[in-house]
Amino acid sequence: MAVNVTVEFWDESTWVRYFGEELGAFYSALVSFLKARQDVLGRLSGDLAQVLRGGDRELALQMLLGGVRQECVDKGVIEQSCFPEGSAARFFREKLGFEVSLDALNKLVNALKAGKMPQELGKITEQETDVINTLREVERVLYEVYRRVPKEVSVEVKPRRYEVRDARDLVGAYEEVLNAGLRLLPLYNPFTFFLYSLRLTPKPYLRLMYGEKLFDGAVAALMERYGVKIGLRIAPGLGKELDEELGLYGHEKDTVGDLVTHVIDKLYRIYGDDEYKAYLNKYQIYDILEVAGIPAKELYEPRIEVKIGNGIVQITYWEIRYYSSGVSEGRRYSYQRTVSVSYLDFVEKFSPILFLGLAEPGIDKVTIWL
DSSP states (O other): OOOOOOOOTTSHHHHHHIIIIIHHHHHHHHHHHHHHHHHHHHHTOSBHHHHTTSTTHHHHHHHHHTTOOHHHHHHTOOOGGGSOTTOHHHHHHHTSOEEOOHHHHHHHHHHHHHTOOOSOOOBOEEOOOHHHHHHHHHHHHHHHHHHHSOHHHHTTOOOOOOOOSSHHHHHHHHHHHHHHHHTTSTTTOHHHHHHHHTSSEEHHHHHHHHOGGGGOHHHHHHHHHTTOOEEEEEOOSSOHHHHHHHSEEEEOTTSHHHHHHHHHHHHHHHHOHHHHHHHHHHTTHHHHHHHTTOOGGGEEEEEEEEEEETTEEEEEEEEEEEOOSSTTTTOEEEEEEEEEEEHHHHHHHHHHHHTTTOEEEOSSOEEEEO
16 A cells, blocks of 8 residues: 655644635535525525515425426326436435425425415425535534634635525535535545544554654644644553554544544545545555455455454454355355454554544444445
């Protein structure tokens, strides 16, 4: 695995650029989009019949009926199947959470065909969706991040105001969030990669990749100025001196670095497996695991659990097995395996994996997500 580390983490201009421009652009777009969405919900909050008599008629129709199958309109019967994958109405319902009952949609379609609008149709309501819930979680985390970075940097991160005249304006605002977030992922952003690599990595490997500069007092002070602080997270149980020299170092809990890694984790939930797999494949993670004795391409679950203590590491994973007889013959099942290795052997084989930020420290174990 070849990793070319080019981040000048000792130079404050690098930190200013990341928090002021790169992460800042995403935070600004996110806050602006969520505000625009809430404003649109407010504008469309009355009964649909009244909304359609006002200035937001086209906006509402695009969001509720955009892409509907013509045969459903002709029949005057609207069902969920009337909205194909990729239709505007389905996008606004499933992704952005603009909900209206099928009963209201049927009344609406038939009223439009008859050319006569009733006094009441029903209301557009806000629906909880995975996308919106995740973006709100990210907004809350980033609010905390920007409370802690230097004020002269945070004040430069300003949301914009979107003028939503039709559905495409809100879609455009959402796309800006996705594009800005994509540019933050560690595969594309060297500074995010740097912060991700400090999640949980053996100190000798951090020294190898970043040199002694990472542990220099002046650099540590610069990092802490931006709320980033690393320390010994997991002691391998080799004795105090060896633990400090060989242990797993990473972001201290709830520091800015820790919060940013959580933001990236949540973004991967939005972009899906393909982006995460692209990151893993870029650095040949599955090949590294195979060399380490883990059947990475035959895992039943995309995770490995690690417990460390007294200089010994227990590695647990779940591999795919197949029933060889009976009614279940040929069906696969999960088979748990646990192997024990010395901590030094673990460091030698797993450091490149941990360096990519794949390991999430827990209360009594470390989980490596694949």
